[in-house]
Amino acid sequence: MSSAGGKRVVIFGVGDFARLAAVYLRTDSPHEVVAFTVHERYRGEPELLGLPVVPFEELGRSYPPEAAAMLVAVGFSRVNRARAEIYDECKARGYELVSYVNSKAILWEEVEFGDNCFVFEANVIQPFVRIGNDVIVWSGNHIGHDSRIGDHCFVASHAVISGNVTIGERCFVGVNATVRDGVTIAPDCVIGAGALIMKDTEPGGVYSTPGTEPRPHRSWELDL
């Protein structure tokens, strides 16, 4: 593989997250993205950002596990089960899965995390946090001290996960959601955008708030 801890990486996925992952790895990691891959039926164009899109069914021929590591850059489809399944399959085929932490995320040496994690910019992950495998932490979240995030979770942007929180596997935490300190979020929960979680949740629970309704007047009638 290439120099200084950098690896040749094949990104699984061709959607927004895959495209972003390529930009982030190229600009802000020692890794070299060499190809995208996805199941043949989702393949679309044969190239993306100037790189080949290889059918996942045939990946072993052009990029066997000895020649490349992988990153599964799939979002939260089916409450993270889609990504978890591909993660498992890549591992079963023998691929190493790399984790990426943006250079403008703030972590402490005490933080532990697994493989196929992707931590975007401006996250704060306080000391004594433990993060599992295959956890996506989008941008600008707070993960408070001593909290634990289970495998295959997806945390969107600006969420506040306070201290001593436990989040089970495959949870989705939406943008600007708030979880108070000490709470346990059971596996497979969906915490919607802007939701406020003040106590423990049930497995598979869905916590979402309706959007703000429009007022009867127009902005040009306001005294702003």
Add this chain to the structure above:
Amino acid sequence: MSSAGGKRVVIFGVGDFARLAAVYLRTDSPHEVVAFTVHERYRGEPELLGLPVVPFEELGRSYPPEAAAMLVAVGFSRVNRARAEIYDECKARGYELVSYVNSKAILWEEVEFGDNCFVFEANVIQPFVRIGNDVIVWSGNHIGHDSRIGDHCFVASHAVISGNVTIGERCFVGVNATVRDGVTIAPDCVIGAGALIMKDTEPGGVYSTPGTEPRPHRSWELDL
């Protein structure tokens, strides 16, 4: 003009934003602020932060477009129309309008933006974002990948504008507001503090939430 891309800049405005803009440009840009300007009837003191306040009506005499660039540091009065009008007038008079991006904002090379933009500290602007002219992005916002912000918008602090969002011209987005991914905000909307926008909005729509009501007890009665 001065060295290394730095310009002599006249700031339009004498309010909070103008005062802050002077501090930010002085401390964190190559530019040199040489004066403030405002219409004669709003002028008040002849000096601000040790610099002259020149009547806008006479600005061409002391600081013609050949001698200075400008920055219009006006807030969101009349849902950004006040700033837009002055922006247009400065351009019509031939002034170059500078943009400022704080050195502690996080941007990617793929971000495009226009003139008279002011991006405060701790903002994250993800790849493939396009920002128009005369857009104020206060502090600590998230602007997700592939989103577009129209001309003359004002985004307050800690707002989450998720990925693939489109925001029309002259919108106001309040502190800690949340816009979910893929939503289109029509022109001239007011998204109030803490509002949650889950679907497309109507032009000129006002989306605001009432503040949290007090509980019947006092803090010293709590078991905190």
Add this chain to the structure above:
Amino acid sequence: MSSAGGKRVVIFGVGDFARLAAVYLRTDSPHEVVAFTVHERYRGEPELLGLPVVPFEELGRSYPPEAAAMLVAVGFSRVNRARAEIYDECKARGYELVSYVNSKAILWEEVEFGDNCFVFEANVIQPFVRIGNDVIVWSGNHIGHDSRIGDHCFVASHAVISGNVTIGERCFVGVNATVRDGVTIAPDCVIGAGALIMKDTEPGGVYSTPGTEPRPHRSWELDL
């Protein structure tokens, strides 16, 4: 005391905050943490993180004010009165109380603050802010220009304190709370997690929102 402005520091407290304070001072300050201290009846183990836990009643023997400074790392018990009382007692005994500002907080030269302040990572404190004594600012908050925070306040994470806000003594501001610009928060208020404060508050007022309720369906029934 030790080199380059660094002091020998005894941390008051043995809870989460005290433990974190030791990590932060060790990793990100010139200070050397030499011991913890707490009242005899709360002492528990005689060591914490490899350092002695000294009974506060006897602190003067092993670490008199000439030999060590202090940091009171106590949370918001009794709406910050517990910490305020210990702060007062340490001062009365002659101890210097150190303040800590994380190297990844963003402050401007115009910010003033007192002693025993603890500012975590990723905070933005804009110009012309004044912060009193014994103020804890957890992670990722925005404190807008010209705002004032009174003595003994505790601000949790991701709060937005807009510009020109005044916060009285001993207030608690919860995670992801929002205070609009120009508002005055009276002393001893509790602003709960996710609360939205749009107008002035009464002394000792409690402003909290209930958590988001679960929806009737399970996450695996969603079309996500």
